[in-house]
Amino acid sequence: MSTSTPLASRRAETDAPLITPLVERWSPRAYDPSAEIDPEVVRTILEAARWAPSANNAQPWRFIVARRGTDAFATVHDALNGWNQAWADSAALLIVNLAEVVDPDGRPRRWARYDLGQAVAHLTIQAQHEGLHTHQMGGFDGARLRDAFGLDEHLEAVSVTAIGVLGDADVLPEPLREREVAPRRRRPLDELVLAGA
Ligand SMILES: Cc1cc2nc3c(=O)[nH]c(=O)nc-3n(C[C@H](O)[C@H](O)[C@H](O)COP(=O)(O)O)c2cc1C
Numbered sequence: 001m002s003t004s005t006p007l008a009s010r011r012a013e014t015d016a017p018l019i020t021p022l023v024e025r026w027s028p029r030a031y032d033p034s035a036e037i038d039p040e041v042v043r044t045i046l047e048a049a050r051w052a053p054s055a056n057n058a059q060p061w062r063f064i065v066a067r068r069g070t071d072a073f074a075t076v077h078d079a080l081n082g083w084n085q086a087w088a089d090s091a092a093l094l095i096v097n098l099a100e101v102v103d104p105d106g107r108p109r110r111w112a113r114y115d116l117g118q119a120v121a122h123l124t125i126q127a128q129h130e131g132l133h134t135h136q137m138g139g140f141d142g143a144r145l146r147d148a149f150g151l152d153e154h155l156e157a158v159s160v161t162a163i164g165v166l167g168d169a170d171v172l173p174e175p176l177r178e179r180e181v182a183p184r185r186r187r188p189l190d191e192l193v194l195a196g197a
Contacts, residue, residue: 009183021128027135030172030180031164033090036068041130042093045163048126054115058103061119064096064149075148076160081139084160087176088137091162095123096145097136102154113158120161127163135162 010026012018042065049061066072068091076094077085088094097120099112124134142157151157169180 009181012184012186015189021125025124025128026133026184028133028166028169028180029087029135029176030167030169031087031090031092031133031162032167033068035092035165035167037092037132037163037165041132044130045123045127045132049119049123052115052119052122054118055109055111058100058109058112058115060100060109060112061116062098062100062155064098064145066094066096068092068094076140076145079141079144079148080137080160081141084137084139087172088135088160088162090164090167091135092132092164093162095161095163096149096157097159097161098151098155099158100154101156104154113156116158120159123161131165132163133166136160137162 010028012023012026014023046063046065049063050059052061054060064072064076066076068089073094076096077089080088097116099109099116101109101112103109120136124136127134137160138158140157140160145151145157146155169177172180
């Protein structure tokens with residue numbers, strides 16, 4: 001694994017103390033193209049998603065897990081937008097995050113995407129705890145994934161997560177390399193809390 005990425009510049013500069021995976025999580029585009037993830041670790045991060053809270057405990061999340069080097073990985077990678085394809089090929093895993101937006105009785109599940117987001121957040125933090133990094137993507141062709149995987153009409157591909165071991169930022173083309181090492185920014189907390197602070 002490369003150590004040339006200046007990790008320090010990517011740590012969150014927090015205004016209050018946070019647990020380590022939250023401080024150290026960020027979304028890289030440079031992954032070690034030779035690193036693989038142990039199947040037990042893949043199971044662990046999916047288990048983290050499984051134990052997320054959801055409205056009425058509906059658990060409306062589903063996942064397509066594609067390991068680099070497989071046909072499934074090539075299919076998911078082909079469905080990404082060009083700017084994501086440019087870097088996501090070196091991730092060890094691509095996970096398609098699906099929401100079951102309609103229940104078995106045909107009723108819309110109002111909170112399905114919200115619940116899926118929480119499950120992906122759980123997975124992300126567990127992955128960080130396991131020494132991995134994640135990068136979520138909204139830039140992909142959902143219709144293409146639907147056709148390729150024969151997805152049920154009740155399912156909607158909401159995002160794709162690249163997961164892997166951090167790689168060398170210097171292999172990225174500009175301007176991706178520059179973004180990879182730039183300080184991370186957030187709005188101040190007092191801008192986010194509208195009342196009750
Ligand atoms: C729903 C969602 C969609 C995103 N889509 C993309 C994407 O298509 N391509 C990309 O490079 N990053 C994408 N990102 C990553 C964000 O740009 C990134 O999380 C944000 O800039 C904050 O950076 P950080 O995760 O390093 O803190 C997405 C993130 C989320 C949560």
